[in-house]
Amino acid sequence: DTAVSQTPKYLVTQMGNDKSIKCEQNLGHDTMYWYKQDSKKFLKIMFSYNNKELIINETVPNRFSPKSPDKAHLNLHINSLELGDSAVYFCASSQGTSVGDTQYFGPGTRLTVL
Amino acid sequence: GDSVTQMEGPVTLSEEAFLTINCTYTATGYPSLFWYVQYPGEGLQLLLKATKADDKGSNKGFEATYRKETTSFHLEKGSVQVSDSAVYFCALSDRTGGFKTIFGAGTRLFVKA
Numbered sequence: 001d002t003a004v005s006q007t008p009k010y011l012v013t014q015m016g017n018d019k020s021i022k023c024e025q026n027l028g029h030d031t032m033y034w035y036k037q038d039s040k041k042f043l044k045i046m047f048s049y050n051n052k053e054l055i056i057n058e059t060v061p062n063r064f065s066p067k068s069p070d071k072a073h074l075n076l077h078i079n080s081l082e083l084g085d086s087a088v089y090f091c092a093s094s095q096g097t098s099v100g101d102t103q104y105f106g107p108g109t110r111l112t113v114l
Numbered sequence: 115g116d117s118v119t120q121m122e123g124p125v126t127l128s129e130e131a132f133l134t135i136n137c138t139y140t141a142t143g144y145p146s147l148f149w150y151v152q153y154p155g156e157g158l159q160l161l162l163k164a165t166k167a168d169d170k171g172s173n174k175g176f177e178a179t180y181r182k183e184t185t186s187f188h189l190e191k192g193s194v195q196v197s198d199s200a201v202y203f204c205a206l207s208d209r210t211g212g213f214k215t216i217f218g219a220g221t222r223l224f225v226k227a
Contacts, residue, residue, distance in 0.1 A: 042219055042220070048213060050213070092157075092158075099145060099146040099208060100146040100165040101207070103150075103160070105158045106157050
């Protein structure tokens with residue numbers, strides 16, 4: 001069983017569209033994250049939820065809205081997509097928020113905006 | 115704020131060569147330090163970690179020692195294999211930095227047969 005799964009794996013869409021990426025973890029973890037990885041592999045935290053509460057909200061456009069219906073799921077909705085949103089988006093989870101906690105990453109969603 | 119600096123890549127080595135990827139950090143508290151690896155087309159996965167000064171993390175022949183005096187966590191492997199070709203990320207997590215993990219820019223490693 002996959003520990004952290006994301007759907008879809010690839011997403012190709014036109015500028016101005018709205019799209020969602022879904023993430024699920026079956027590890028029983030309390031904390032989940034969204035990261036954006038650009039073409040140079042730089043990884044940037046976007047959001048984090050702990051027990052369905054938002055705890056990290058980095059400076060991202062408000063076109064990006066995360067939603068955590070329960071501890072095991074963290075979805076990312078993006079409105080009015082722009083060319084600069086093209087990237088690989090990774091979901092991750094960790095047991096909690098302790099500094100020594102390992103993060104477990106999903107396989108990524110490659111978003112291409114045309 | 116907290117930051118992680120790692121050597122720029124790409125690093126190209128022949129099989130069985132010795133590998134060092136340098137990583138230094140700045141942190142206001144007492145961070146935990148990590149190395150994550152990303153194989154082509156996959157997400158990151160933990161390679162090793164150390165949670166306090168002088169701890170050595172090790173896994174799959176890779177090692178890194180948490181050096182507080184030099185604020186470093188260099189990754190080493192005595193003999194690399196083609197299958198080690200990947201992107202390696204140094205990272206830190208520090209409570210005074212909030213609940214965030216700060217990642218370095220990544221170092222791409224190519225190992226030639």
